[in-house]
Amino acid sequence: MLEGNRVSRISVRGFAVASATAVTTVGAVVGVASGTPQPSNDFEATAADATLLADIPVGQQAQVQVASLTQQADAQAAAADAAAKKSAEEAARIQAAKDAKAKKQAAEEAAERAAEEEAERASREAARDASSFATQSSYTVAEVKAIARQMIPGEQFQCFSNIVDHESSWNYQASNPSSGAYGLVQALPGSKMASAGADWQTNPATQIKWGLNYMNERYDSPCGAWSFWQANHWY
Template sequence: MAGPRLKRFTLGTVAVLAIAGLATGGVHAVQSAADSRESVTATSALSDATGRQHEQLGAYSTIAEAHTDKTASVTLDEANQVLANTEGKADASALTAVSSSLAGFESMPIDLVVSLTAETKTETAALSAAAAEADRVAAEAAAAAEAAAAAEAAAAAEAAAAEAAAAEAARQATLATTNTPEGAKAAARALASSKYGWGSDQFSCLNQLWEKESGWDYQAYNPSGATGIPQALPGSKMASAGTDWATNASTQVAWGLGYIKASSYGTPCAAWAHSQANNWY
C-alpha cells in the first residue's frame, strides 16, 4: 500500500497556519505574519476570485486530484490499447517507458502525474501516427505486389492465348493440306507404312478402294449413313480415332486403316478384292 500522497494544492492549509500565528501575539506572531503574508495574500486572492471560503478550497483540491487521477487512468488505458493494436508496426519504446512511469500515478505528486499524463498522450499519438504510416506503406506494398501478380498473370494468359492461337493456326494450315484428296493420300501412305508396314502395293489397293468409296473426300456422305473417306457406318464410329473425325481427313484415315487391319480382311488388298466381288467392304 503506497504511503500518503504529497498534497499538491496547499493554499488553504498555509492560510490557516498564518492566521493561527497571528492569534498567539508577540514577536513570533509578527514574524509568522510577515513570513506568511504572501501566502495569505495569494489565498485571499484565490478566495476572492472563486467566491469560496478557505475550507472550500481544500475540497476543490481533492476534486482536482480525483480529476487528475481519472485523466491519468484513461490516458493509460488508451496507451495500452494503442500498444496492443500497433505491436510490431512501429517503435513503441518511448510510449512503453512513459506509460510504465505513469502506472504509479496514485502515489505521485499531482504535478508529476500531470506531466507524465501529457507526455503519455503525446507518445500515444506519435505511436498511432507511426503505426498508421506503417499500415499505409504495407497496404501500398501489398497493392503493388497484387498489381504485379495480376500483370504477370495477364501476361501469362496473353502468352498462352497467343500460343494457342499459333497452334490452332498451324492445325488449320495442316488441315487445309490434309483435307484435300492428295493430302489425305499422303497421310494414308505415311501411316500405312509406319504403323502397319504396308508398302506401295498395299497402298495401290487402298487408293483404289477409297477412290471408289469416297473419292478421298472427307466430307463424303452416303444416304445409307456411311461417312467420310473410309465410309464408316455410322460415321460416329470414327470417334474412336479422334473427336475431330468429322473435320479431319487424317483422323478418318487412321480409323479406316485400323478397321481394315482389325477386320477379316487384314490388308487393303484383301479389302479391295472383297469390294470388287461384293461392291462393299
C-alpha cells in the first residue's frame, strides 16, 4: 500500500511539473502579447507550482490539466485575434490610400477634359463666320488658305488642310466630271453646300463653312475626318 502511494505521488509530481510548465508557458505568451516583460526564472516557478500540484488529490488532476490547456488555448486565440486585427487595419489603410489616389486621378482627368472642351468651344466661337468676309470675283490659293485659317479652330486647321490638299489642292472651283463632286472639300453633289450659302459655287468661305460643319457632324472634328480619310481615302 505504501509503495502504491509512493508511485502515485511520483506520477502526480511529474504531471504537476508538466502542467506547471504549460501554465508558465501560457503566462509568457500572454506577457509577450500584452507587451509586459516576463520574469526569466521559469525553473523556480515550475518547481514551486509542481510542489503545490503534487498535493492535489489524484481525482482532481484531470481538472487541473483541462484548466491549463484551456488557458493556453485562450492565450493563443487572443494573440491570433490581435494579429488578425492588425492585418485587417493595415489592409484597410492601404485600400483607403488607393481609393484616395484613384479619386484624385479621376478628378484631375475630368478637370483636364473640361479645360480642353472649353478651349475648343472658345476657339470655335472665336472663328470668323463665312458672312464676315467680303466677296471677290476670284481667289488665289493663298487667299483661300488665309480665309480657312480664320474660320477653322487652330488645332484642327492642319487636319482640314490635309483633306483639302488631297481633295482639291485648294481649288475652290475644282469639279469632278464623273461624280459631280465640287469645291474645296469635294462635296457630293456640290449642291449640298447650298445649305451654307447660295454662293457656294463661287465663295470659298461658304465652302469652308459647309465642309467644317460636315466634318464636325459626321466625324466630331476635322481631325476625326482626317483619321477616317487616311484609313479609307475618302470621307
